[in-house]
Amino acid sequence: MDKHLSRYQMLFSLGFIFMLVAAVGAFFAGVEVGSSRTESRYEAKKLLASAASAKTSYSQQDLVSFYHTVFSPYREFQNEWLAMEKKVESRNIPASSSLLKDLGDLADEKRKEIESVRSVPDTGLLASARIGYLASLDSISQASAAAAKVASGQPADSFLSSLRKQQSYKDAARKGLAAQKDYYSSMLKWASGVDGGIPSEAVLTGTVQSSAWSSYPLLVKIKLMADLLEKRGRWTDYYPQDLAGSVDALLQSGESQRLHASSINELADVVTGTGAVRGGDFWTMKSRLYGKETLPQLPFFLPPDN
Incomplete structure (x- = not known):
């Protein structure tokens, strides 16, 4: 009788320990899975949203x-x-x-x-x-x-x-x-729908030479700066258009030659690395650097007093 009870107690104890370990493991796995599911939920939605982007x-x-x-x-x-x-x-x-x-x-x-x-x-x-x-x-x-x-x-x-x-x-x-x-x-x-001279897509895939940059429509330049900010991981209080304007101002001043920087990528790194770009810079130089350009009527493209 005692021997049988002892075996029963041992099996019960082992079963209890097993369930406890499994429960703890499930809890921590649940925490990690919950975090992963949140991430996966956004990624899945993003993939679905991106599927039609080329046609939209x-x-x-x-x-x-x-x-x-x-x-x-x-x-x-x-x-x-x-x-x-x-x-x-x-x-x-x-x-x-x-x-x-x-x-x-x-x-x-x-x-x-x-x-x-x-x-x-x-x-x-x-x-x-x-x-x-x-x-x-x-x-x-x-x-x-x-x-x-x-x-x-x-x-x-x-x-x-x-x-x-x-x-x-x-x-x-x-x-x-x-x-x-x-x-x-x-x-x-x-923009490509209202101005045939503007491409519907522009992607920064490598180095952009200054000679090519000068021929781009303003909105293409701004989009390429948005690409560059993403590639560099620069989460900033200025906009891509502020960076594009700072790069063009540096080119116009002739300072790019003194810096021996032949690419837009290098010039952008210079102005961002030295803290020379600030939010709102675009409007301090827009009339000086750019003529009539196709831009959507968004608040950050309009004069500050609008």
Whole structure:
């Protein structure tokens, strides 16, 4: 009897331990799978949205509507976040958990705002851009939550270095820049429909020589700068048109020859690496550098007083 009971107890104990190990394993697997499913959900939607992008054309109303309902809310958050980084870097404010929590809440708020939009097409570049911006906000929300746990009391340099090394932070920048590229690609689709001299697509695949650059329509130059920003991973508070204008200003000044930079890629790296590009630069040089160009009537292409 005792021997039988002892065997029963042993089997029961082994069974209990097995179930406990399985439950713990399932929990941690669930956490990882949940995160992967979120990522996969966005990737699947992006693939579906991109499937029709080659065939899709856009009206100016499509571009304007997207600007106000998706692009602008995202940029409002992005500018707040980048302003925080600059203030911490310049020691104007300390890194704090409450600051990161507020920014995480803002990211969630903007994501819900963009998610509620129903005016964006279900397929094509604008749909892909919207999905990318939503995914970017999800990732930066995760980054802010992780950073908030260790922010208080950290030296500024240490805090920013740790923050920028986070995979969720890198993902947020990458997804946001890819979405920005898609939005500017949609502008080219629109432009080619109203001006036969503008191609419907332009992709930065290698080095662009200055001689070729000078012959490009302005919107093509701007799209190529959106490509370059994505390739370089530069999540910035200035726009691709600000970078295009800075490059053209450098070419016009003759400084490119002194720098021995023969490609646009090199010139763009010079002006971004030295902090010579700022948001709004495009409008300080537009009338001086460019004549009549085909651009959609979007707020960031219109005079500042409009």
